[in-house]
Amino acid sequence: MRPDKPGEGPAVLLGEVRTGLLQHSVELPLSATDRLLGLRHGERVRSSQRPNVQAHSPDLLTGVDCALATGSHRSVRGVGTVTARAVLTEGRVLQASVRARLAAAEGAQRLPWSHYLARPGTVEVIGRAEAPALADGHLTAGPGATLDLGAIAERMLTGIQGGGGLDRRAPFRSRRIRLRWTAVRADLAGEAPGGRLTVEDDTLRTLRLTLDRIDPAEVTAFCEDLALHDWLLSTLGRLIERSGLGSDPGPGPVLKLRPAVNHLMHLWMPGARVARPLAPLWDGLETRPGFSRQWAAAVQRVRDHLALQAVGLHAQPVRKD
Amino acid sequence: MDTTFREVSADPRTASVPLSHLSLEIGHLYMDDFAAGPARLREQFARVKPWADAARAACTAPAGRRPRISTCFLIDDYFTRFSSPAEVVPQLIAEAEACGLTIDYLARESACAETDGCHPARLVESRLVESPPPGTNGSRPPTTATGWLSNGERSPGLDHLLAEAMGGDTGWRPPRETEARRHSVFLDVELWDEQHGRRTWSCPYLAAVWQLLRLGLLRDRGQEVLHPADRPETFPHSWDALPPLVRLNPHADPFAAYRTFSVLASRFLPIEHAVKIVLEQWAPEEPVLAQLAERAGQEGVPLPDDVIARVGYVFHGQP
Amino acid sequence: MLVFATSDKGGTGRSVTSANIAYRRALLGDDVCYLDFDFGSPTSAAVFDVPSALRGVDQAGLHSYLRGNVAEPKRVNVWSESDSASLRNRPSGSGQLVLVPGDRGGGEFVTGGDAVRRCTELFLRLEEEFDIILVDLSAGRSYAAEMVLEATSRPELAEVVTRWLVFHRWTRQHIIAASGLVYGDRGIMAAGAARGHDEDTLRDSVRFVRAAVPDPSSPMFTQLRPAQAAWLRACHEDLTRLASQHRLGQTLVLGTVPLDPVLQWQEQLITDDDVLASRVANTETAEAFAALAVALTHDRAWESPL
Numbered sequence: 001m002r003p004d005k006p007g008e009g010p011a012v013l014l015g016e017v018r019t020g021l022l023q024h025s026v027e028l029p030l031s032a033t034d035r036l037l038g039l040r041h042g043e044r045v046r047s048s049q050r051p052n053v054q055a056h057s058p059d060l061l062t063g064v065d066c067a068l069a070t071g072s073h074r075s076v077r078g079v080g081t082v083t084a085r086a087v088l089t090e091g092r093v094l095q096a097s098v099r100a101r102l103a104a105a106e107g108a109q110r111l112p113w114s115h116y117l118a119r120p121g122t123v124e125v126i127g128r129a130e131a132p133a134l135a136d137g138h139l140t141a142g143p144g145a146t147l148d149l150g151a152i153a154e155r156m157l158t159g160i161q162g163g164g165g166l167d168r169r170a171p172f173r174s175r176r177i178r179l180r181w182t183a184v185r186a187d188l189a190g191e192a193p194g195g196r197l198t199v200e201d202d203t204l205r206t207l208r209l210t211l212d213r214i215d216p217a218e219v220t221a222f223c224e225d226l227a228l229h230d231w232l233l234s235t236l237g238r239l240i241e242r243s244g245l246g247s248d249p250g251p252g253p254v255l256k257l258r259p260a261v262n263h264l265m266h267l268w269m270p271g272a273r274v275a276r277p278l279a280p281l282w283d284g285l286e287t288r289p290g291f292s293r294q295w296a297a298a299v300q301r302v303r304d305h306l307a308l309q310a311v312g313l314h315a316q317p318v319r320k321d
Numbered sequence: 322m323d324t325t326f327r328e329v330s331a332d333p334r335t336a337s338v339p340l341s342h343l344s345l346e347i348g349h350l351y352m353d354d355f356a357a358g359p360a361r362l363r364e365q366f367a368r369v370k371p372w373a374d375a376a377r378a379a380c381t382a383p384a385g386r387r388p389r390i391s392t393c394f395l396i397d398d399y400f401t402r403f404s405s406p407a408e409v410v411p412q413l414i415a416e417a418e419a420c421g422l423t424i425d426y427l428a429r430e431s432a433c434a435e436t437d438g439c440h441p442a443r444l445v446e447s448r449l450v451e452s453p454p455p456g457t458n459g460s461r462p463p464t465t466a467t468g469w470l471s472n473g474e475r476s477p478g479l480d481h482l483l484a485e486a487m488g489g490d491t492g493w494r495p496p497r498e499t500e501a502r503r504h505s506v507f508l509d510v511e512l513w514d515e516q517h518g519r520r521t522w523s524c525p526y527l528a529a530v531w532q533l534l535r536l537g538l539l540r541d542r543g544q545e546v547l548h549p550a551d552r553p554e555t556f557p558h559s560w561d562a563l564p565p566l567v568r569l570n571p572h573a574d575p576f577a578a579y580r581t582f583s584v585l586a587s588r589f590l591p592i593e594h595a596v597k598i599v600l601e602q603w604a605p606e607e608p609v610l611a612q613l614a615e616r617a618g619q620e621g622v623p624l625p626d627d628v629i630a631r632v633g634y635v636f637h638g639q640p
Numbered sequence: 641m642l643v644f645a646t647s648d649k650g651g652t653g654r655s656v657t658s659a660n661i662a663y664r665r666a667l668l669g670d671d672v673c674y675l676d677f678d679f680g681s682p683t684s685a686a687v688f689d690v691p692s693a694l695r696g697v698d699q700a701g702l703h704s705y706l707r708g709n710v711a712e713p714k715r716v717n718v719w720s721e722s723d724s725a726s727l728r729n730r731p732s733g734s735g736q737l738v739l740v741p742g743d744r745g746g747g748e749f750v751t752g753g754d755a756v757r758r759c760t761e762l763f764l765r766l767e768e769e770f771d772i773i774l775v776d777l778s779a780g781r782s783y784a785a786e787m788v789l790e791a792t793s794r795p796e797l798a799e800v801v802t803r804w805l806v807f808h809r810w811t812r813q814h815i816i817a818a819s820g821l822v823y824g825d826r827g828i829m830a831a832g833a834a835r836g837h838d839e840d841t842l843r844d845s846v847r848f849v850r851a852a853v854p855d856p857s858s859p860m861f862t863q864l865r866p867a868q869a870a871w872l873r874a875c876h877e878d879l880t881r882l883a884s885q886h887r888l889g890q891t892l893v894l895g896t897v898p899l900d901p902v903l904q905w906q907e908q909l910i911t912d913d914d915v916l917a918s919r920v921a922n923t924e925t926a927e928a929f930a931a932l933a934v935a936l937t938h939d940r941a942w943e944s945p946l
Contacts, residue, residue, distance in 0.1 A: 020768060021768065023767075023768055143700065143710055143711065143712075148711060150711070151711035151712075154711065154712065154765075155761075158761045158764055158765055161764060161768065162760070162761070162764040162796035162797075163796070164795065164796075167799055168767070168799040168800060169799065170768065173671055173768070173769055173770060173771055174768065174769065175768075175769050176765075176768065176769070242669070242735070244733060247732065247733070248733075
């Protein structure tokens with residue numbers, strides 16, 4: 001890996017976002033998020049109310065010194081810190097977002113720890129490995145001894161969800177969904193800028209970004225936004241499937257869909273917080289597979305059903321005498 | 322046409338503090354020293370003086386500029402309370418002057434723990450990021466021992482030995498310093514203890530907080546932590562009535578500085594070794610770090626990235 | 641909801657019954673997760689018929705997780721990974737059915753503060769996703785039981801509904817042993833109280849399941865001579881009295897599972913196929929499992945008897 005070029009940001013950024021429903025019966029008001037996300041004494045929770053209500057915890061650092069997967073059997077050593085933060089959207093959807101920028105180490109030895117703390121969020125790579133190989137390694141690594149950003153995210157989510165202040169009476173059951181992502185500078189990847197999103201299984205998606213210039217904060221915000229909307233789409237889909245809509249003619253589906261209407265439907269706002277240079281990535285996903293199209297269809301289906309049920313409940317049966 | 326939009330709560334500002342080039346510490350005062358009488362004080366200052374002069378000489382400012390150097394002195398009012406400011410402070414100033422030293426700033430040690438609703442010790446604690454032993458990949462939480470911080474891996478505890486017993490791998494393992502060069506100098510630092518629910522910070526831990534305050538690196542929700550108060554007309558009869566940080570010399574350069582230098586008796590060596598272990602695992606706030614780097618760059622002053630490299634000492638022998 | 645299944649001794653059919661309860665709840669539409677905490681002898685792979693899904697993952701089960709060797713324990717989706725054809729067709733309207741197995745040959749020993757913390761985190765994590773988390777503990781007093789009592793006493797789990805099912809056979813010795821397991825020295829109540837559980841709440845969260853109960857009206861016993869039948873009835877009455885003396889009375893019984901040879905010889909999930917198509921299993925057994933599954937969340941069954 002080559003050293004960072006000035007003005008182009010890091011060569012490789014690795015990350016993972018885990019998204020889940022806040023375990024609380026109602027939307028958490030903004031005033032209560034300070035306590036929930038105030039994960040570090042003396043640092044402010046960042047919040048904004050436009051275009052939707054979102055709060056960010058301070059960035060927490062975790063020290064690592066371990067092998068980095070390279071997609072082949074060879075691995076290199078990475079030493080440094082990774083950054084983790086929690087994001088709460090509309091007091092309802094909680095995300096833990098972990099990222100690390102990779103940089104080439106200058107020597108072959110680990111340096112005093114204060115060296116790494118002066119470069120927060122950077123993991124220095126000791127040994128020879130190309131940027132695309134490190135990115136691939138992150139996306140394909142199974143559980144093992146290599147860098148595990150997901151475990152850090154998972155601990156953060158569990159810590160917040162179980163940390164008090166929440167009543168743990170969530171309006172419905174839902175899964176946490178993982179988005180594992182990488183961003184590689186286009187000149188190193190030897191590819192044109194773009195993104196590739198893969199649904200690996202029920203709870204895992206991978207995203208591989210190739211960008212002319214990597215701004216860690218902007219790329220992370222984009223991935224958090226994508227993870228949020230993928231979770232919304234998956235979760236609404238599951239609620240509809242489990243509601244029996246389409247098979248159960250009775251009032252069951254309405255009752256089961258109520259939480260979706262109350263808690264999810266207004267959250268859809270793709271790209272609202274995405275920086276301009278990254279906006280084309282969302283546009284691409286809107287074309288294929290068409291996130292908003294699928295969302296709109298699902299929402300319409302729920303609304304139509306609710307409307308029909310309302311008509312059915314109020315209409316008097318017509319009697320033919 | 323272009324519009325911009327910003328929410329302050331989404332992008333809060335970080336205050337900057339005035340900075341000297343060097344913060345020169347010319348002593349600590351504990352009850353024992355004071356009880357030994359003014360002669361002991363004078364003897365200590367006399368011993369410090371040549372080293373303080375050397376530190377001044379070594380502090381270089383960019384060509385044609387006067388180096389900004391402030392001196393400071395710390396009084397222990399945290400572990401033991403003795404006498405009163407009205408009695409101690411004038412004596413201190415007089416003895417220092419007699420040796421040709423000026424005390425610019427006087428601080429109370431309890432200010433490192435708590436001051437006016439702000440808890441510097443907690444601020445430091447919340448930013449400790451433990452140095453990971455090799456093999457740490459994030460899958461396990463750091464093996465913290467509550468209230469302790471070490472420079473390596475401890476000997477395995479009972480839980481671990483019991484768990485390992487399942488795998489047939491038993492036996493004691495020595496502790497290991499992570500950055501050891503072949504042989505370890507392992508040190509485990511007690512940061513605090515608790516009795517009846519009340520936490521008492523340890524002396525080396527507060528000494529580390531003191532270093533960070535002098536380095537201008539601490540912020541509380543983006544704001545300055547310890548702002549010096551002007552010298553009162555008369556010194557009060559209780560320590561609590563004395564501001565935590567007093568500017569004794571109205572013409573002093575700023576309290577905080579790019580670098581610190583402390584002249585201490587060699588009996589403080591173990592304490593400062595512990596301070597090093599705390600500082601090496603303390604993660605500075607990025608905006609503060611960037612602020613300082615930018616200003617140093619503008620002034621043409623070299624400033625190392627590593628916090629620990631900004632801290633210097635002389636340890637002198639005792640009579 | 642967290643449901644802990646335990647028993648005084650082996651041979652109560654605890655694992656197979658609780659697995660069947662999990663299966664029936666999933667059929668009813670709940671998302672169900674079954675945790676094999678029977679660290680001494682993990683059997684759940686056999687009951688759910690998922691041996692091939694577990695091949696080669698000896699190091700990623702619950703033991704490895706609780707010891708901190710892996711960040712998350714292995715999960716097996718029973719609907720898609722079972723070797724049994726009748727399980728692989730997930731019925732429409734059913735919920736998730738997920739097995740979290742123990743390590744094969746994992747041994748009993750997992751203890752210490754870290755294990756309790758990991759256990760608590762696992763429960764919290766699963767409770768977000770599943771309606772019912774059924775935890776199969778080993779028989780008798782065990783580290784696993786102490787660990788979950790410790791975990792559920794923590795404030796993080798204070799808001800989570802917790803229930804205990806105590807399985808025992810319908811004999812003198814088993815009734816006395818089951819009573820001891822709940823109310824005796826180092827029993828669930830004592831161990832729970834020592835960890836800060838509220839005694840009344842904990843007592844109200846315990847129900848008994850009588851296992852392998854002979855049913856005189858079943859076809860198995862139609863050949864009995866009148867004297868034998870009378871003796872059987874008398875025994876049953878004696879046992880009923882004994883149970884109530886030992887605070888295992890009818891108000892605290894969640895259900896009864898009849899004696900069924902199929903369960904004795906092969907521990908497995910009883911699907912409706914097994915009852916209707918192949919007619920291997922008894923209808924009564926399947927009905928007992930279904931009734932237990934319903935009773936698990938039936939408010940009346942969990943009202944305080946006091």
